[in-house]
Amino acid sequence: DSGVTQTPKHLITATGQRVTLRCSPRSGDLSVYWYQQSLDQGLQFLIQYYNGEERAKGNILERFSAQQFPDLHSELNLSSLELGDSALYFCASSPGGANYGYTFGSGTRLTVV
């Protein structure tokens, strides 16, 4: 167990629907990162939050949004889902700042049918 908890582990949903993925970071970590892993695109950075504030944005679609709550857990919201959104979504956490330690969760496998 890495200490980063992601729920649910698997999600099957229909096109056009909206889903929420949840991440609880490792105790003490202030930064949360979301990555998308698909077969043809590898691991793509989506977005980073640090202590509740958005810190960096990557290749995140406008249909996707995220937030980090006061208790530091984070949610990734995916809406108007398309078949191409099917992927593994990973959350990672780190203490932030100059400490580069990065711990990944086990991921949520999203299948859009």
Added chain:
Amino acid sequence: QQQVKQSPQSLIVQKGGISIINCAYENTAFDYFPWYQQFPGKGPALLIAIRPDVSEKKEGRFTISFNKSAKQFSLHIMDSQPGDSATYFCAAMTNFGNEKLTFGTGTRLTIIP
């Protein structure tokens, strides 16, 4: 400029042999180079990391070699074992206000008896 190029895509090595995976980058602002190991159904796990002020770092059977002038770094797995069979990702990070990791495309390593 943000890309990290990784090769080979797949690698088969005999048990006891040396596995070598290579990565190259363009962005000279990268200052942290980790390697991650990923088993099926799991999130990437940090294996070993190096900063550009050293040319080599060794941890057990795993060694990173770093060539700053060539902008290349590689992972060497000595005495490769079947349990090392996994997908390996190189990555790079700058420290300009965020800690976003840019990943290589991954190498699927298979160790055969």
